[in-house]
Amino acid sequence: MMSKFVDFNCGVVLPASGTGERMGMCTPKQFCTVLDRPLIVFTISTFHRLPWIKFIIVTVSESCKDMMLQLVTDYNLHKVTVVAGSPTRHRSIYNGIKAVAGVCSAPDVVLIHDAVRIFGEEDLIRDIALAAHKHGASGVTRPLISTVIASDSDGMLTESLDRSQYAASEMPQGFKYHVIKQAYEKSTDFDFDYGTECLLLAKKRRWCESCIVAGKPYLWKVTHKKDLHAAEAMLKEQFLHVAILPTAGQDVLVDTLERQLCTALRSEQVKVTSEIITQSHSEHANTFIHIHSSLPSNRSALNPATHPCGDRLLFDHCHIHVFMLEPTQVSDQHHQLSVHFKQLAIQLKGQHFMVYAVLAQTTESCEAVSAMVKHLVIHRSTALSGQVFLV
Structure with missing residues (x-):
């Protein structure tokens, strides 16, 4: 042998x-x-x-x-x-x-x-x-x-x-x-x-x-x-791996998001986990969904470059931040987050990272929020990196 x-x-x-x-x-x-x-x-x-x-x-x-x-x-x-x-x-x-x-x-x-x-x-x-x-x-x-066939000069078999x-x-x-x-x-x-x-x-x-x-x-x-x-569809099927990073109190959103993603991808491509895995193995996540119940006190933590997460040769690593805020907070924070994420996308240019934000009210349905996030995961547009989406 x-x-x-x-x-x-x-x-x-x-x-x-x-x-x-x-x-x-x-x-x-x-x-x-x-x-x-x-x-x-x-x-x-x-x-x-x-x-x-x-x-x-x-x-x-x-x-x-x-x-x-x-x-x-x-x-x-x-x-x-x-x-x-x-x-x-x-x-x-x-x-x-x-x-x-x-x-x-x-x-x-x-x-x-x-x-x-x-x-x-x-x-x-x-x-x-x-x-x-x-x-x-x-x-x-x-x-x-x-079957392979041959024909003569007159087009006859x-x-x-x-x-x-x-x-x-x-x-x-x-x-x-x-x-x-x-x-x-x-x-x-x-x-x-x-x-x-x-x-x-x-x-x-x-x-x-x-x-x-x-x-x-x-x-x-x-x-x-x-x-x-x-080729694009096959690459996503083979190499796209998603990690959902939950936060306390958002179990329904996490479950809904996991279910919707598993209908679009294979179930083994979607994991709910508590941490970003930093090794470069091809089956480790290259798309990270961060669920937030409040705004982080230190916004530099939203920069994916602070997480040296693996090999970005096959896929730009995509970080999607989902903010579930009280209705009174959404309008106040939209402009500030838009400025922050736009600057962040400029800062990350050439580093093979994409970053998006989804801003939703706590009264919004989990189905609608999950549908927006699923769209960003599947379509992975670098042209939209740095955008903040209202749901």
Whole structure:
């Protein structure tokens, strides 16, 4: 049985030089935004959070190089090296392979992945790396959804393949460093200009057999504009975790809010807790709902930056403060809170925090207050950060 421990130097090459013509947008699809982040940031985070991934090389076109370097700075992507790409996929990957020796003194395995395949579980990535280390090359597949057919020049059916005998090649793929390096060194101009399948290149140019690993349904890539909406929904389903921090006397509101959120999210994504967990584990909360029965005497406590709560690479951490006040207090405090939260949002700019306030009267229904908070949780608009909402 193969060990599940990665005890060798492993890194990633991400070709990201494409123009994304099928997306039909001016922006290359890897830089299209979802949840206020370019897609490529989510893809990089898939590997960046794994301690056994030693380096990530991203190949981009010259026109996007400065943009990519700025993302490296903005999100503290210390494992990432940015190099120039090329017009074709294989040439871009080869540029990344040639850069490997400069960032890792003794690379063993290189994983190749698509910049717009934003999902990946550690177990699968590890299986690909281990299989590549053992066999020389490895890849992941998914069953074909549709039957593949061929037609002649007159548009008439000529062949229909047996779907059970074929599979769709997905990413990531893994290679021993010397295998993929030598495969590219022996490649022809035809390979570079028209090839797309790295496993086939390794087989043709290095006679290296590839171990195939069965993949999972999330192994899809963003191709069309509509896929951006699917990506956002899947990211929220996988990574959005909410902590409700209650206060004495607001049990009905807490119960109502928990119930409403659990109808919109999975129940395991919502927790009622007494404290902010500060570790960076992916299942720890990134959205915090603070329930207040009175105004805090020290308003600096409302600043989320005072809570160094975890990794903000995947999601801006969202803090929603709900103030349940007596009717006579609401009008008096609205302006002051609006000024405070607006200044707070300006202060937090660039730190990957969002902050909102919901100001409600104690006579207001818990259903209405919870509906407002749920909307803020689900839609997570950075443009609205710093706003105070009256219910």
